[in-house]
Amino acid sequence: MTIAETIADLAEQLEQFSDWEDRYAHIIAMGKHLQQYPEEFRSDDFLVRGCQSRVWLHPSMDQGVVHFDADSEALIVKGLVAMLMKIYNHRTPDEILSVPSDFVSRLGLDAHLSQNRANGLSAMMKQLALYALAYKVSGASS
Amino acid sequence: MSSQRHYDPYAVRAQFPILSRTVHGGVPLVYLDSAATTQKPDAVITAIDQFYRRSNSNVHRAAHALSAEATSIWEGARARVARFLGAQRTEEVVFTRGTTESINLVAASWGSMNVHAGDEILITGMEHHANIVPWQLLCERTGAVLKAVPVLEDGSLDISAIDALLTDRTRLFAMVHASNTTGTINDVGALCAMAAAKGVRTLVDGAQAVLHQPVDVQAIGCDFYVFSAHKLYGPTGLGVLWGRYDLLDAMPPYQGGGAMIQHVSLERSVYEAPPLRFEAGTPHIAGAAGLGAAIDWFDTLDLDAMAQHEDRLTHRATSIIYQVEGARVIGEAPRKIGVVSFVIEGVHGTDLGMLLDEQGVATRTGHHCTMPLLERFHVGSTCRVSFAAYSTNEDLDVFERALTKAVRMLR
Known part of the structure; x- marks a missing residue:
């Protein structure tokens, strides 16, 4: 799926829940399906700054595509991370850098996130883009 | 403070316009974050x-x-x-x-x-x-x-x-x-x-x-x-x-x-x-x-009666929290203001705060700008409920239901 298709798909999934309980249950369930985070990368080096709960993000590059491992100690945050992974993971740096920044409101998430949580989410998005940019720059120079 | 004095938190509450608002599209606000800042009465x-x-x-x-x-x-x-x-x-x-x-x-x-x-x-x-x-x-x-x-x-x-x-x-x-x-x-x-x-x-x-x-x-x-x-x-x-x-x-x-x-x-x-x-x-x-x-x-408040009222809320909140399996209240000194910090085994404070918030209950989660104190208790963050002159038993009724539901969703 393209990034646009993935965002539309996620939005559709979330829209089917009319009450907050089901929506959160869905987000938590997504987190539970997140690929297991490699323990060797569970260090402060891979912590995302600006999140209230600890979020780890580890990037790697393989054949022009960026792969992320990610995890959070908080269930709902982990679910949000899982959503981000669907959008950002296994994409080229250019694709990652083209993710529209308003997708959070397109998913209707902003209405349910306090400013602190929203800041955490944008900190994660910034970090994903920074890794992509770093790979793009190093790829262009090599 | 031996005799129980009458205190009417609802008469006090009626003077705080913000406390009658709703959040998240219609959920009544239950403000349990007065230690962060108190709400303001009409007079102010x-x-x-x-x-x-x-x-x-x-x-x-x-x-x-x-x-x-x-x-x-x-x-x-x-x-x-x-x-x-x-x-x-x-x-x-x-x-x-x-x-x-x-x-x-x-x-x-x-x-x-x-x-x-x-x-x-x-x-x-x-x-x-x-x-x-x-x-x-x-x-x-x-x-x-x-x-x-x-x-x-x-x-x-x-x-x-x-x-x-x-x-x-x-x-x-x-x-x-x-x-x-x-x-x-x-x-x-x-x-x-x-x-x-x-x-x-x-x-x-x-x-x-x-x-x-x-x-x-x-x-x-x-x-x-x-x-x-x-x-x-x-x-x-x-x-x-x-x-x-x-x-x-x-x-x-x-x-x-x-x-x-x-x-x-x-x-x-x-x-x-x-x-x-x-x-x-x-x-x-x-x-x-x-x-x-x-x-x-x-x-204008009867401060003794108010303190007794806040004490009762503090005790009740503490017992509500202890009904949850794996809950631990951080700080149970004999003399306390209306503040109760707690952690629940296997439940992250951020998650708990979000799910309480969805139910209209405003709490604070985090380190409360007291990191050395939390380190002393070997916890990274707590969820905190806190009271003021306008807090009521009804607030705690909602908190009790919201806490039970949130923990159920997170376990």
Whole structure:
């Protein structure tokens, strides 16, 4: 799926829940399906700054595509991370850098996130883009 | 406080317009975050509104009717605070931006004159970062040493350790009146007496205490007492530093600017006497109008009955929390303000806070700016509920249901 298709798909999934309980249950369930985070990368080096709960993000590059491992100690945050992974993971740096920044409101998430949580989410998005940019720059120079 | 006095939190609550609003598209608000800031009664909102509608102008300056009115509001609020704290002189009350600035002012001004290399500053292990970091900065500047009184397992202070920690090098003992994280009320009168017996100056951080009980700085016997207006039903952006006049009078200015000088030439300036010496620039005049109204309003409450009511809420909240399997309340000292911090095994505070919020229940999750205290209890963050004069048993009914549901969803 393209990034646009993935965002539309996620939005559709979330829209089917009319009450907050089901929506959160869905987000938590997504987190539970997140690929297991490699323990060797569970260090402060891979912590995302600006999140209230600890979020780890580890990037790697393989054949022009960026792969992320990610995890959070908080269930709902982990679910949000899982959503981000669907959008950002296994994409080229250019694709990652083209993710529209308003997708959070397109998913209707902003209405349910306090400013602190929203800041955490944008900190994660910034970090994903920074890794992509770093790979793009190093790829262009090599 | 032996007899149970009648207290009607609903009559109090009716005076707080914000408490009848809803959040998240129709969920009634249950505000259990009063330790972060109290909501404001009509009387305070009206006073601020009236200031801008009728009296707005600058203080201590222009020769016109409005300026005289603004000055009298500003100075009237100062006199009101002085009476509220039991100050000997109105001039002992300095207005600041808040508790944090009040402490920084003492650390920078009093500290620069009185603290030198090898001296010691004593704090406690339950301080807010605002009563830690200014002293660390002072110690870095001067080569002084920062020490802390340990906290016991129940969240109270280890009184037995204090005598040895008050040495002949101790210059100041800075202590919190009531903890924003555990709710523990310290016997600041006894602590100040111990310090005074050794000639050590004292500063009491009253940010969390002023809204729960009457405060008398003479009875406490401290040298400095600080608090914020916004935690006493007043507006944000205004704080109080009370200090003994002789101490304030010997202190150099904290910030330079207008209003704090008697005469300025390009070579040197002659400073005003306290409190104006410490009030450079145009101050938060509307804030003072609000604080004056807040204290007037607070004075109408039966404080003993209110404290009993808040105590009952604190006990009930504690038992609600303990009904959850794996729950642990951080801090169960015998004397507490209306603050209950807790952790639940296997449930992350961030998740819990979000799910409580979805149900309209406003709590605080995190380290509450008391990281050393949380480290002492081996937790990284807690969820905190806190009460004020308008909190009700119904709030706790909703909290109980919301907590049960949130934990069920997260396990």
